[in-house]
Structure formats: C-alpha cells, structure tokens
Amino acid sequence: MQIKIKYKNSATAKLKEIEQGDWIDLAIDEDIQATAQSKVSVDLGIAMQLPKGYEAHIVPRSSTYNKYGLILGNSTGIIDNSYNGPEDYWGAKFFATESVEIPKGTRLLQFRLVKTQKSELKENIHFVENNLEENTNRGGFGSTGN
Ligand SMILES: O=c1ccn([C@H]2C[C@H](O)[C@@H](COP(=O)(O)OP(=O)(O)OP(=O)(O)O)O2)c(=O)[nH]1
Numbered sequence: 001m002q003i004k005i006k007y008k009n010s011a012t013a014k015l016k017e018i019e020q021g022d023w024i025d026l027a028i029d030e031d032i033q034a035t036a037q038s039k040v041s042v043d044l045g046i047a048m049q050l051p052k053g054y055e056a057h058i059v060p061r062s063s064t065y066n067k068y069g070l071i072l073g074n075s076t077g078i079i080d081n082s083y084n085g086p087e088d089y090w091g092a093k094f095f096a097t098e099s100v101e102i103p104k105g106t107r108l109l110q111f112r113l114v115k116t117q118k119s120e121l122k123e124n125i126h127f128v129e130n131n132l133e134e135n136t137n138r139g140g141f142g143s144t145g146n
Pocket residue numbers: 058074076077078079080081083089090091092093
C-alpha cells in the first residue's frame with residue numbers, strides 16, 4: 001500500500017517502512033523543554049493523505065512514560081482521513097509530570113491505520129430511544145471489578 005507523505009523539511013525524521021501489522025514509530029520534530037506539571041505541544045513534522053476509509057490512531061510508545069514522565073493528554077490521537085492538507089501536520093499534546101528535555105528526532109509515539117467506522121458499517125447510525133426491558137442488568141459500572 002502506498003501512502004502520500006510530506007515531511008516538513010529535510011531534517012524531519014523519515015518514517016520507517018515496516019512489515020504489515022506492526023505499529024509505526026513517530027518522532028518529535030522539535031526539541032522538548034518542559035517544566036514539571038506543564039502541558040507541552042509538539043510538532044511531528046509529517047502530513048499524510050491516508051488511504052480512503054482509514055484513519056490513524058496515535059498512542060505513546062510504552063517507554064515514553066517510564067523514560068520521560070510524559071503522558072499523552074488526549075490518551076489517543078485520532079488523525080481523521082480529511083486531515084490531509086499540505087500544512088495538516090500531525091502533532092501531539094503531552095502532560096509533563098516532571099521537568100524534562102528531549103531532543104528533536106526522539107521517537108515518543110507510535111501509530112497504526114484503523115478502518116473508519118463509516119467504512120466498516122456501510123450504513124448510518126440512528127439512535128432510537130428504548131427502555132431495554134428485554135435485557136438483564138449487569139450490576140452497574142465497576143460492579144465486576146475487584
Ligand atoms: O493527537 C492529535 C489529535 C488530532 N490531530 C489532528 C488530526 C485530526 O484530524 C485533527 C482534529 O482532531 P480532533 O478531531 O481529535 O480534534 P477536536 O478536538 O475534535 O477539534 P477540531 O475541531 O479541530 O476537529 O487534529 C493531531 O495531529 N494529533
């Protein structure tokens with residue numbers, strides 16, 4: 001599968017092509033200098049035309065919190081298929097739990113392609129009010145936990 005990608009400039013880290021099925025690492029395209037307990041936005045320096053019917057989901061690499069104390073503020077970044085203009089660069093918003101300095105080019109995140117709900121369902125969703133009386137209660141949120 002070919003995907004059109006634009007790198008912001010010649011110093012932007014290139015994505016590594018991988019075998020089918022694996023998550024693809026994403027590097028930050030600028031240095032991070034964050035103080036403890038602060039929000040930090042970072043440019044990833046890539047823009048893409050995702051294949052029709054797909055979106056991308058971005059999550060942190062498992063080492064990112066341990067090594068740098070960074071938490072991805074939105075938990076999962078969703079790149080919509082329509083986010084495909086020449087200046088639609090991918091970005092990430094972190095919460096820094098401690099003071100940290102990280103150089104440009106460090107791979108903090110990873111992404112994978114996911115079929116959009118619309119392309120999977122192929123029909124519109126309608127919400128119809130109903131008391132669900134034919135179903136059995138599970139006991140409420142958290143009731144199966146320890
Ligand atoms: O971690 C992220 C999340 C989003 N985006 C880009 C791609 C996405 O298509 C666009 C809009 O994101 P989203 O729909 O999650 O944002 P929103 O909070 O709903 O705001 P908007 O009104 O900009 O859609 O921003 C990123 O680059 N990184």
